[in-house]
Amino acid sequence: MHKVILVDDENYFRKGLRSLIDWKACGFEVAGEAANGEDALVMIDEVNPELVITDIRMPVLDGLELIKQVMQKEERYHPKFIIISGHSDFKYAQQAVRYGVHDFILKPIDQEEIEETLRSLANTITEQKLVLEQNIEIKKAVLLENLIFGKVNEEDACVFSRELSLNNADEYYYLILEVNGIPESSSEAAPDNQVKEKITKIIRDICDPHVRLFFQELEQGSYGLLIPSSYLDRFQMQICHFVKWINGQLISTMSQAITFYIGPVVPKLHLLKDSFEAAKNAREYKYVYEDKNIILSKEIENNKSITYTELEDSYYHLLIEQIEENTTIAIMETIDKIFLQFASKRMARVAVKASINRFVHAILKIIKNMDGEVSNLTNFQTMLQLQNYNLTLQQLRKQFLEFVLESKEMITILRKQSSDGEAHKIKQFVDSHYRENISLKSIAAKFYMNPVYLGQLFKKTYGIYFKDYLLQVRINEAKKLLRQSELKIYEIAERVGFNNTDYFVTIFGKFEKITPSEYRNKLLEKRKL
Numbered sequence: 001m002h003k004v005i006l007v008d009d010e011n012y013f014r015k016g017l018r019s020l021i022d023w024k025a026c027g028f029e030v031a032g033e034a035a036n037g038e039d040a041l042v043m044i045d046e047v048n049p050e051l052v053i054t055d056i057r058m059p060v061l062d063g064l065e066l067i068k069q070v071m072q073k074e075e076r077y078h079p080k081f082i083i084i085s086g087h088s089d090f091k092y093a094q095q096a097v098r099y100g101v102h103d104f105i106l107k108p109i110d111q112e113e114i115e116e117t118l119r120s121l122a123n124t125i126t127e128q129k130l131v132l133e134q135n136i137e138i139k140k141a142v143l144l145e146n147l148i149f150g151k152v153n154e155e156d157a158c159v160f161s162r163e164l165s166l167n168n169a170d171e172y173y174y175l176i177l178e179v180n181g182i183p184e185s186s187s188e189a190a191p192d193n194q195v196k197e198k199i200t201k202i203i204r205d206i207c208d209p210h211v212r213l214f215f216q217e218l219e220q221g222s223y224g225l226l227i228p229s230s231y232l233d234r235f236q237m238q239i240c241h242f243v244k245w246i247n248g249q250l251i252s253t254m255s256q257a258i259t260f261y262i263g264p265v266v267p268k269l270h271l272l273k274d275s276f277e278a279a280k281n282a283r284e285y286k287y288v289y290e291d292k293n294i295i296l297s298k299e300i301e302n303n304k305s306i307t308y309t310e311l312e313d314s315y316y317h318l319l320i321e322q323i324e325e326n327t328t329i330a331i332m333e334t335i336d337k338i339f340l341q342f343a344s345k346r347m348a349r350v351a352v353k354a355s356i357n358r359f360v361h362a363i364l365k366i367i368k369n370m371d372g373e374v375s376n377l378t379n380f381q382t383m384l385q386l387q388n389y390n391l392t393l394q395q396l397r398k399q400f401l402e403f404v405l406e407s408k409e410m411i412t413i414l415r416k417q418s419s420d421g422e423a424h425k426i427k428q429f430v431d432s433h434y435r436e437n438i439s440l441k442s443i444a445a446k447f448y449m450n451p452v453y454l455g456q457l458f459k460k461t462y463g464i465y466f467k468d469y470l471l472q473v474r475i476n477e478a479k480k481l482l483r484q485s486e487l488k489i490y491e492i493a494e495r496v497g498f499n500n501t502d503y504f505v506t507i508f509g510k511f512e513k514i515t516p517s518e519y520r521n522k523l524l525e526k527r528k529l
Contacts, residue, residue, distance in 0.1 A: 002125050003031035003047055007040040007054035007063070008084075017053070017084075017109070026115050027122030037061025044070060049079050050125045051118075056085045067099045080121060084109065136212070140164060144216045144226060147269065148174070148276040157270035165212060166269065169228030173239050174263040174275035176283065178390040179221040181256045182382055182399070195223060202249045207231050221390045224279075226272065229265075239265070243294055257392065259286060260294045284348040290393045306348045311341060311355040320362055323408045331404060339397050353387055356400055360386070363407045370414040377410065379403040422447070423461035426454065427469070434473045435497045440466045474498065475511045482520045489516050 001024065006014045014033050023029055031047045034040035037054070038061040044052065052070075056063040067081050083096050086107040096104050103117055143160050146152045152160070161167040179195060200213050207230075214226035227239065235241040243260050250258055261282040263275030278297035285300050315338050322330045342352050360383045364374050374380055382389075383403050391399065426443060443466075444451040458466045474496040481492045493504035508516050 001029040002027055002050035002122055004028045004051040004053060005032045005034065005040060005043055005047060005049045005079075006030060007034045007037065007052060007058070007066070009035050009055065009058045011035070013055075020109070020111055021115055021118070023118075026118035027126075028118060037063060037066035040066055041069060044079065050129075051080045051082065051121065053082045053084060056083060064095055064099070067096070067101065071099055080125060082117070082121075136164070140212065140214050141216070144214050144224070147226075147272040148216075148224070150273040152270050154268060154270045157268065161269055164214075166228055169230045171229040171265045171267055172269055172272055172275065173227040173229075173265055174272055174279050175225045175227050175239075175243065176218065176261040176263075176279045177223045177225065178259040178261075178283070178286075179223075179254075179256050180259060180390050180392050180395060181221075182389050182391070182395075183221075198250060198253055199223075199225070199246065202246055203231065206234060206245070220388050224276065240294065240296060247294065257293060259390070259392075262294070262296045264298050284350060286349045287342055287352050287393045288346050288348075290343065306346045306351075308348045308351045310351055310358060311338065311347075315341065316359065316362060319359065319404070320366070323363065323404065323411060324366070326408060326412050328405065328408070331408065332401065335397065335401055335404065339393065342393070352393075352396070356386060356396065359400070360384075360403065363404065367407065367410060367414065370411065370418060372410055372414045377403070377406055379406060420461060422449070423457050426458060426466075427462065430466075430470055430473060434470060434477065435495065437497070437499070438470070471507055472511065475508055478504070478508060478516065479512070479519065482516060483523055492516065 004023070006017055008014050008017075014035075018030055018033075028051060031049055032043050034043050036058045040052065040054065041061065052066075054063040054066060061069075063083060063085075070081075071078055081096075081099070081101045082103045082105060083101055084105045084107060102121060105114060105117070139160075143152070143164070147157070158167070161169075177195070177199070196213075196215050199215070203213060204211055211231075216224035216226075218224050227242070229237060232239060232242050235245065239262055243262060247258060247260065261279045263277075263279035263282075266272055266275050275297075282295045282297045282300060284306060285295055288306055289295055315334070319331065319334050319338070322334060338355075341347075342355075347355070364380075367374050367377075377383075379399065379402055382399065386396075386399075426447065429443060429446075430438070440455055441451050444454045447454070455466050458464075458469070462469065464472075477496045478492050481487055481495060485492075487495070489505070490501040493499075493501045496504075498504035498507075505515055508514075508519075512519060514522075
């Protein structure tokens, strides 16, 4: 509902007008009445109505003078005016038009006529207020952007302060808010409107229902907020108390944890860049002060410095080795040590993320080299975009651990598949070349493999040692030749890869418990029967 004030020195007319019109249906509510222009002037300042319906001839201050004085106030939103008068003097109407009066209605009033006027005017006011608010939002956004980059001089800052109702503040702070966590879906990736609405409601509930907020989206899930000292009246002018109160309110409405970074106070609006830079720098201390979610830049000024160098190489080599060895417990212990290093060495936020990023790319490289599909990893996209997310140290550790363990499982599967494939190639080669003078060493050289590793791989895959398998293949082929040919024993030995007939006979006996000759004779006896 738009607010309207009724101004007329005749009380019965005001009461009659109030009861005659269906104000709600027309989009208005009567916010007050005044018997003269002077009282009306005071009421307009207090109520901020969108419409004033006034008579012309009134004591103390007449209607036209009231309109003139209101319209001369540049710093405020001007209400619309409708004049209702019993005088049809053209001069009054002419003057009213000059002051931008919306309508001039003569008494007696026609109800349908005035209600139609009010409905049309309500729509116009709504549209104009929307455009005005949009223009203000644009101006606020441009101002804040220019302020943090130091592009506003003191004179221009004073002008903006008056225009945007910031001139009642003595000091200013820049506050950065981070919404921690990884969005569950793309629709949640930029919840800026939700955050803005909640912060706006919280501040307006404690400050002023009509206060303007200066918000700025810095990055995904990170927001900047200009805090004038006028917000702090109910907090003993302490910015920290104010932020703690906001945090307490947000805890009850948001599932995500918020981290706040408070820049130092600046005495002039055009110096806001200094507060912004300090608040931005404070973000690098996020993992140093993991137990805090409100970090004041002034608290870290005299504190120990932080390091921007990455983690030592030994941790990378150790973790990669443990991933390849598939040792889950050791991996978890190493990750614990890594995150303890982040804290003990007071590593800056950017250094922590760079270190994690190095691990991620090293692991992905291993998977790619094994012809694995990295996009099949559940956390693949998340880890690639890790730099874009605001995470607490615990959230970062959890995300990293899940990625490492999932990658370890994929690497294990890929290695098994690769090993199975390599072992199968070796087996096929033996099946085709058993007649030749082959050995574990010669095959390992042919396939560019370590003989010891090849022997272990073959045994693990087929449950039999390579040498035993080769002999088994040769003996099976020898038995086939004994059954299907009249070749002599030494000829068969040569055909299946034995250079020494006696050795062939010995091995045959070991596998079959009889000699090659006895094996053939038994077959001949069965055929006679």
